[in-house]
Amino acid sequence: MADFILVAGGWLGGWAWRDVAGELARRGHRARPVTLTGLGERRHLARRDTGLSTHVDDIVQVLDHEEATGAVVVGHSYGIFPVVGAADRRPERIGRIVYLDTGVPQDGDTVKDGFMDETRRAAVEEMVAADGDGWRFPLPPEDRLGEWGSLSGMDEEALARMRRLAAPHPYACFTERISLGGAVWGLPSSAVFCTHNGVSIAMVEALYAAGDPRVSGAVGADATFFELATGHYPMLSVPVELADVLIEAATGGGRRLGTRA
Numbered sequence: 187m188a189d190f191i192l193v194a195g196g197w198l199g200g201w202a203w204r205d206v207a208g209e210l211a212r213r214g215h216r217a218r219p220v221t222l223t224g225l226g227e228r229r230h231l232a233r234r235d236t237g238l239s240t241h242v243d244d245i246v247q248v249l250d251h252e253e254a255t256g257a258v259v260v261g262h263s264y265g266i267f268p269v270v271g272a273a274d275r276r277p278e279r280i281g282r283i284v285y286l287d288t289g290v291p292q293d294g295d296t297v298k299d300g301f302m303d304e305t306r307r308a309a310v311e312e313m314v315a316a317d318g319d320g321w322r323f324p325l326p327p328e329d330r331l332g333e334w335g336s337l338s339g340m341d342e343e344a345l346a347r348m349r350r351l352a353a354p355h356p357y358a359c360f361t362e363r364i365s366l367g368g369a370v371w372g373l374p375s376s377a378v379f380c381t382h383n384g385v386s387i388a389m390v391e392a393l394y395a396a397g398d399p400r401v402s403g404a405v406g407a408d409a410t411f412f413e414l415a416t417g418h419y420p421m422l423s424v425p426v427e428l429a430d431v432l433i434e435a436a437t438g439g440g441r442r443l444g445t446r447a
Contacts (some may be wrong), residue, residue, distance in 0.1 A: 188258050188281075188436040190217045194421065195263025195288070196334075197352035199226015199323050205425035206432070209241055213433065220248055222268065229353040235319040237358035238297075246273035249279045249295055256281035257340060259435045263288050263335065263418065264297055264355075267326050267364055274370040284372055285437050287380040288337075295366075297360040314357045322354035333417030336435040338382035374408040378428075383418040387411045389439055410440030429430035 192203045200219035207217035222241045222358055224232030245268050257280050261269030266288040275279050289301060298307055310323055317324045326334060327347070337345065358442065361407050377387045390411070413432045420428040434440060 188215045188433065189252070189254060189256065190215060190432060190436070191245070191252070191254065191257050191259045192219045193222070193245060193259070193261050193269050194219075194332070195265045196323070197225065198262075198348075199353065201226050201351050202348075202419075202421050206421050206429050209426050210332030210432065213429070215436075216302070217434065218248065218252060219244060221352070224356045226351070232322065232356050234356075235358060236356035238271065238362040238364060240356075241359060242271035242275070244429075245269060246275055247381065249276045254279040258282045258303060258431060258432065260282045260284040261288060262286040262421070264359070266290050266299075267295075267297060268303035268357075270366065270370050271364050273373060274366045276369070277369040277373055280373055282436060282438075283370070283375045284432065285377040285419070286377065287383055291364050291366075293366040294363050296363050302360075308319045310357075310360070311334075318354055318357065319379060321357050322373035323357045324354040325349065325352040326438055336380070336383040339420070339423030340417065340419060344419075346418070348422060361406075374438065376410045376412065376440055377441060378412045378420070378431055378435070380414050380415060380416050380418055380420055381389035382416055387413055391443050408438070410435060410438065410442055413438050 192207065194202045200221035203219035207219050210217040221228050222244050224236045245401050249272060259269050259273060261283065266285055269283060270291050273283055291300060302310065313326065314320060321361055325331065336439065379387060412435065414424060414427060414431060416423045
């Protein structure tokens with residue numbers, strides 16, 4: 187039996203993991219979806235100063251109060267920032283980090299500068315100013331939502347649920363720098379690429395073979411890799427398949443760079 191702590195990305199809360207958590211539980215595992223401050227059923231707690239450090243504290247508290255040992259902590263999209271920050275503070279509670287369709291934050295990174303190009307930053311800041319009272323990043327309108335992550339695989343019911351339950355994301359989370367002491371890099375890790383969102387194992391492996399520092403500096407000795415043929419929200423589009431991958435990752439399975447599939 188594995189213990190999973192599940193942290194979703196921007197606008198999402200613990201509600202997004204309902205089907206994944208149910209499948210993990212059905213198969214004998216424990217799953218603890220986390221809702222970060224200001225999102226999901228905790229949206230009423232959002233404040234102008236709700237930032238990345240708030241969300242790191244959220245996950246640290248979950249790790250401590252669950253008395254976690256060897257937990258598999260999954261960070262999706264933005265969620266990897268607070269996951270990595272919390273893992274750096276509580277490495278003894280974590281058995282593996284799963285990077286779910288996201289990058290690898292380094293010490294001092296921000297979401298705004300590390301995960302967005304200039305055009306994307308300008309678009310976000312425009313929405314924050316116009317529709318978020320200057321401090322919240324609202325869910326983009328339906329005709330632009332796919333610009334922030336492929337919606338491939340989501341049916342109308344899943345899309346409607348996302349539009350209904352998504353919360354404006356406190357923008358300070360995207361501008362606050364992450365502080366890492368380095369303990370997190372000693373932890374086993376797995377990465378799951380959602381190929382319809384534009385990244386595959388083959389692409390990352392080519393960069394790794396070329397010595398690209400963005401990849402070579404982020405791949406540890408105990409890193410494994412998976413692909414899902416879906417868009418950026420696999421917990422909503424392919425929850426059973428995602429549960430399969432998470433269970434395999436928990437055992438150390440998956441592809442390793444430099445080996446054949």
